[in-house]
Amino acid sequence: MRIVTTAGIWLIRFAYLAFALFPLLWLLRIALTPDQLLYTEGTTLWPSVITFENFRYVIEESPFPTYFLNTVIVSLGTAAIVTVLSTGIGYAFSRFRFRGKTALMVFLVITQLFPIVMLITPLYQILAPVGLVDTRIGLVVVFTAFNLPFAAFLMHSFFEGIPRELEQAAMIDGCTRFQALIRIILPLMLPGVGATLGFVFTAAWSELLFSLMLISSEAKKTFAVGLLSFVGRSGVDWGQMMAAATLALIPPAIFFTAIQKYLVGGLTAGAIKG
Amino acid sequence: MAEVSLKGVVKRFGPVQAVHDFTLDIAHEEFVVFVGPSGCGKSTTLRMIAGLEDISGGEIRIGDRVVNDLPPRARDISMVFQNYALYPHMTVRDNQGFGLKIAGSPKSEIAEKVGRAAKLLGIESFLTRKPAALSGGQRQRVAMGRAIVRDPAVFLFDEPLSNLDAKLRGQMRTEIRKLHEKVRTTVIYVTHDQVEAMTLADRIVVMRDGRIEQVGTPDEVYHLPASDFVAGFIGSPPMNLLDARTVRDGDGLAVEIPGGPRLPLDPEACRGIEPGRDVRLGLRPEAIAPERIASEMRRPFSFTADITLVEPLGGEALIFLEIGGTEVTARVFRPNTRLSPEKDVPFVVDLGELNLFDPESGRRLCGTRRMPTQ
Numbered sequence: 001m002r003i004v005t006t007a008g009i010w011l012i013r014f015a016y017l018a019f020a021l022f023p024l025l026w027l028l029r030i031a032l033t034p035d036q037l038l039y040t041e042g043t044t045l046w047p048s049v050i051t052f053e054n055f056r057y058v059i060e061e062s063p064f065p066t067y068f069l070n071t072v073i074v075s076l077g078t079a080a081i082v083t084v085l086s087t088g089i090g091y092a093f094s095r096f097r098f099r100g101k102t103a104l105m106v107f108l109v110i111t112q113l114f115p116i117v118m119l120i121t122p123l124y125q126i127l128a129p130v131g132l133v134d135t136r137i138g139l140v141v142v143f144t145a146f147n148l149p150f151a152a153f154l155m156h157s158f159f160e161g162i163p164r165e166l167e168q169a170a171m172i173d174g175c176t177r178f179q180a181l182i183r184i185i186l187p188l189m190l191p192g193v194g195a196t197l198g199f200v201f202t203a204a205w206s207e208l209l210f211s212l213m214l215i216s217s218e219a220k221k222t223f224a225v226g227l228l229s230f231v232g233r234s235g236v237d238w239g240q241m242m243a244a245a246t247l248a249l250i251p252p253a254i255f256f257t258a259i260q261k262y263l264v265g266g267l268t269a270g271a272i273k274g
Numbered sequence: 275m276a277e278v279s280l281k282g283v284v285k286r287f288g289p290v291q292a293v294h295d296f297t298l299d300i301a302h303e304e305f306v307v308f309v310g311p312s313g314c315g316k317s318t319t320l321r322m323i324a325g326l327e328d329i330s331g332g333e334i335r336i337g338d339r340v341v342n343d344l345p346p347r348a349r350d351i352s353m354v355f356q357n358y359a360l361y362p363h364m365t366v367r368d369n370q371g372f373g374l375k376i377a378g379s380p381k382s383e384i385a386e387k388v389g390r391a392a393k394l395l396g397i398e399s400f401l402t403r404k405p406a407a408l409s410g411g412q413r414q415r416v417a418m419g420r421a422i423v424r425d426p427a428v429f430l431f432d433e434p435l436s437n438l439d440a441k442l443r444g445q446m447r448t449e450i451r452k453l454h455e456k457v458r459t460t461v462i463y464v465t466h467d468q469v470e471a472m473t474l475a476d477r478i479v480v481m482r483d484g485r486i487e488q489v490g491t492p493d494e495v496y497h498l499p500a501s502d503f504v505a506g507f508i509g510s511p512p513m514n515l516l517d518a519r520t521v522r523d524g525d526g527l528a529v530e531i532p533g534g535p536r537l538p539l540d541p542e543a544c545r546g547i548e549p550g551r552d553v554r555l556g557l558r559p560e561a562i563a564p565e566r567i568a569s570e571m572r573r574p575f576s577f578t579a580d581i582t583l584v585e586p587l588g589g590e591a592l593i594f595l596e597i598g599g600t601e602v603t604a605r606v607f608r609p610n611t612r613l614s615p616e617k618d619v620p621f622v623v624d625l626g627e628l629n630l631f632d633p634e635s636g637r638r639l640c641g642t643r644r645m646p647t648q
Contacts, residue, residue, distance in 0.1 A: 165356075168359070171345065171347055172346045172351060173372050173373035175347060176347070188363060
């Protein structure tokens with residue numbers, strides 16, 4: 001009976017994995033398929049001949065490395081700034097009583113209610129006079145503004161999960177509030193920090209709309225905008241586009257591999273009763 | 275020397291006043307227990323002493339310093355929390371040494387003090403483990419170790435045993451008492467468990483609704499409760515409380531239970547109480563016993579009553595009897611005869627264990643127990 005259950009569970013896991021990873025397989029398959037075979041081989045799972053020509057073209061001849069670098073700068077910048085700010089905001093919301101706290105939290109939720117498309121024109125109007133249109137800093141500012149409320153809520157809920165007694169114990173043990181935060185609370189917040197970094201990084205990495213509207217020069221484009229350049233007047237260059245997309249997946253994959261141990265919670269186990 | 279003194283301490287949370295005019299002096303090396311039902315303000319008071327809550331009024335002194343506005347780290351205290359609050363990412367050794375490390379003590383000194391505390395508490399074998407790998411009792415010991423290591427002027431305990439099972443709680447209670455014998459320091463201990471209060475305290479502070487109800491030694495609080503609340507809160511089973519009336523009894527005074535016996539009162543202890551007054555009579559369960567198995571009493575007085583139920587508990591038995599229509603609990607120790615419900619059983623009550631309370635205010639009017647110190 002137990003064997004059947006175990007087998008069933010693995011079957012479900014496998015089915016889920018196959019479903020989730022299939023688009024990635026397809027991405028890779030098309031990137032590796034020579035152009036002339038793309039339409040002749042139909043829907044076979046793997047091409048009879050593979051080629052790295054698309055990857056070579058994307059890396060050596062297209063402006064993709066520039067896009068790529070821009071995206072890394074913008075995404076990492078946004079993720080770092082949002083994480084630092086949301087840590088402060090989440091801590092304040094979780095640990096301090098102050099006038100207008102509830103109103104402020106409600107206000108943060110309200111900012112999430114507007115369709116982003118509505119805000120593009122006003123945002124352009126605001127950024128243009130200060131010279132932030134068509135700059136990477138402009139993108140970082142905009143991404144930070146849009147990701148901060150959710151990240152703050154995320155961090156708030158992580159702070160709520162950490163017993164107040166821990167920092168109180170630290171403060172009795174001789175720490176200032178700031179020392180207690182740095183030495184006791186933040187090490188336990190690594191899953192929260194990891195989750196927030198991951199969430200914001202991914203959001204910034206794959207953002208298209210603002211990048212498309214605010215960036216016009218080739219040298220500042222992010223890869224999401226860059227991918228569109230593979231859509232030509234005469235058609236779509238599927239092989240190169242998929243090769244570029246595959247390459248674009250690598251940094252988030254590395255990033256998540258690096259932070260995954262912090263995403264798995266359980267660090268606070270043993271802090272309190274149990 | 276670390277006396278702790280609270281003068282008129284008040285705590286308000288918005289419109290709610292959690293602690294009213296709390297005044298208490300705690301002597302150096304004294305073990306004081308704050309006890310009371312949940313929400314009585316005992317933990318809030320402790321947290322104000324710790325500096326974890328601001329005070330809304332009054333003055334708190336530790337030693338010769340007013341600490342009202344000092345942060346917790348500057349108060350020379352250590353605290354054991356109900357949920358232990360061990361730092362989960364540090365080993366037991368680092369948990370214990372954390373306070374000294376923050377204070378900048380040299381490594382050799384930290385190692386020596388941590389080692390000494392670990393030996394005292396029997397936790398040497400798991401200094402390299404993290405809190406998650408410890409049982410509840412072990413975590414409790416580590417939390418105490420962390421408190422001892424810093425050698426503070428005052429120890430604060432906030433319901434440290436409430437997360438442990440009954441057996442372990444008993445063991446740890448004994449250990450805390452032994453620890454206090456070894457590490458002579460002022461201790462303030464908060465609990466809702468009256469057994470802990472009775473066994474640990476030099477002095478008990480009974481609290482109710484943010485006010486001090488009574489301060490006294492365990493004996494005083496037990497035998498001469500300041501109010502019917504204390505009488506009902508301390509002791510298990512609690513003191514029996516019966517509606518009664520004072521009457522003239524020859525030259526002296528007696529208390530009469532409607533439909534029950536008339537008990538003569540010690541004229542000296544109950545001086546000033548006029549006859550014809552409604553009172554509540556308080557009787558500890560062990561002040562009543564069936565005559566044939568009664569152990570020695572100071573001033574026995576006989577009456578008859580019906581036994582309605584007997585609960586044998588091994589070393590003792592609880593006997594439920596009816597006096598004037600009210601159910602009363604009697605407790606007898608090592609009963610050597612089998613008891614069962616029966617009618618018209620001769621009982622004795624110890625007249626040296628009576629307490630009279632005002633039915634309106636609940637305050638004690640008089641108590642006939644003579645305390646050794648009185």
